[in-house]
Amino acid sequence: MSLSTMKYGCKVIMNLEAAAKKVMQIVLIWGTPGKDPNEDFITYVKRLDPSTSKTNYILEDKKRHPNLNKTQKDKVKNDNSCETYDITLLLILIKLYCLNMARLNDAAWSNDGDELENLLYQIKEARNNAMHESLEMTKPEFEENTRKLREDLIATLTKAKERFHRSDAELKEKIEKLEVVMNRITNEPLDLDDFQRDYHSDLQDHIISRLADQLKQHPTYKKYVEPLDFLTTSKVSLNIENIYVKPKFMQGRSEDKAKDVEHLDLIKLAQGRPNQPQVLVVEGLAGSGKTTLVAYMTKEWSNTSSNSIKGLNEYKLLVLVRCRDSHLSSYTDLIQYLFQPSTAEYKELLSKLVKESSLLVIIDGIDEVNKSSRELIRDILHQMQGNPKCTVMITTRPEALQEGLQLIPSTYYRVEVELVGIPMGQREDFLHRYLDELHKTCPGTTPTPPTTDDINQCIKQQDVETKEHFRLPLNLSIVAILMYFWPDKMNRNTTQTELYSLIHELTLEKLEKxxxxxxxxxxxxxxxxxxxxxxxxxxxxxxxxxxxxxxxxxxxxxxxxxxxxxxxxxxxxxxxxxxxxxxxxxxxxxxxxxxxxxxxxxxxxxxxxxxxxxxxx
Structure with missing residues (x-):
């Protein structure tokens, strides 16, 4: 990273971390006047009197509160002073814990204006913009940015002084300190090594935020599945969110000790090891839904407003590796492949900061590994050994399980689960969802799409709810596709072998045309x-x-x-x-x-x- 092109962007981050964050800390402290300096904010707010408190934590429905993730909760419990809180966390706590703030859904938080709520929101937006934009900035752009930020911060302190009835002398003191900090950052020369040392976490946040944006747009991270599209005349892409049905997971080898695992708790099984990285091994037969699970998790992570899989939002990056691919053989190759727009900008700093971040690595299909992808997996697991904030999820078929386990260093905490498939009672829902999505995606490809009665008759004829091979989502999806496009091909009690034979037969028919x-x-x-x-x-x-x-x-x-x-x-x-x-x-x-x-x-x-x-x- 070149200092000559990045220095002003670095100074913007310094202003936000040294000045803007300090102003928000002051607002939080002023707005919680009854808090004991020796208690944490969570303890403080829980002892507020519900009959008299004017905080949103008391006044609002707690089910609609912004949720603190585990990292944020730990930070609040371990820092009574709020010195280590970032701007996002500070704003959440101000909205919930400070006295006399606008209600959570009030337009004052987001509408343009000079109210305290909007000024605080604008500070957070300034930080978000800095995190997601390039560090390259001209001197005039930096000067304008600094002028605007200075005005907003002084206005925020002034409004907070009025809202929380602080003295003019205290306001003057805070503004003078603010000016000293911002003048020093603006005028002093910047050494990039010093910046990386003193603002390492902020630089990491900036880069990782930009990388997360790139991942969510990367063609590898699909939100759709394309089932057997080689059979149909047009490409069929089904929204994973609309066809996903909760599969059944089991943990434990022996039948008497095996227990069901709720799919929403899957990641949580491996999390919570403070001193070592974790590996979650998901074993399942071919067609049991491992790759669909990966697609769903990727979609959930990409959708920042979604919070269905517990613990998923704690990862700043989700890195996806498909073992069938052979064009990558090292961690460095992977970083360059996923983050091509940023590799030239951040150079060797990129790999280092990714390796230190809160990271979920999904390795899909260890049973499909080849020479190159095996080397890639070995290197990833080696590189991540020192990062306790990293979780690696590996999917595999049973016959390749032992080979996959041999790749995992002993330094990892390991959890194994079995993906059983679609449980009885959910298979009818699976078929209905699949057929509904097929009809939405390609309504004109068949003259008479199956009715509810047709579906129910098929479920009864095929004995879908009890036959063992129909617990596999692949087989259920084949049934849905045959029902939708070629209902005349379905026989009573079609076996798994017959399903695959039908697919081959239809492939030959299409090829002949x-x-x-x-x-x-x-x-x-x-x-x-x-x-x-x-x-x-x-x-x-x-x-x-x-x-x-x-x-x-x-x-x-x-x-x-x-x-x-x-x-x-x-x-x-x-x-x-x-x-x-x-x-x-x-x-x-x-x-x-x-x-x-x-x-x-x-x-x-x-x-x-x-x-x-x-x-x-």
């Missing part, structure tokens, strides 16, 4: 087309089996080249053939290059496709 319209294959007779497709499928099954033996979901470049070459030999369009059976993604590497990745839509399909080669030998 596309080959009829393709310039390369439209003049072939139907038998000739089918023979060529079968010939190419033999090559696909072979490459699937090779990938399966290496526990890989994404085909290696050599396999992709072989399949494309086979298409050339058979005079088949390679893009059509690959897209018919594979999920295609373009990944931008940390060096800025586009990398095309071909993978099986789900490992359950790979398990079925791979063994075909054994029957063809």
């Amino acid at each position: 596309r080959l009829i319209d393709n310039d390369l294959t439209k003049d072939f007779g139907r038998r000739k087309r089918l023979d060529k497709v079968e010939n190419w499928l033999s090559a696909l099954y072979c490459e699937m089996f090779i990938a399966l033996t290496h526990d890989q979901l994404t085909l290696q470049e050599e396999s992709v080249n072989k399949l494309r070459s086979k298409c050339d030999t058979l005079e088949l369009p390679p893009d059509e053939m690959m897209a018919a059976f594979m999920e295609t993604r373009t990944v931008k590497t940390f060096r800025g290059c586009d990398l095309d990745c071909y993978s099986v839509p789900h490992k359950g399909f790979q398990d079925r496709y791979g063994p075909h080669i054994l029957r063809r030998v």
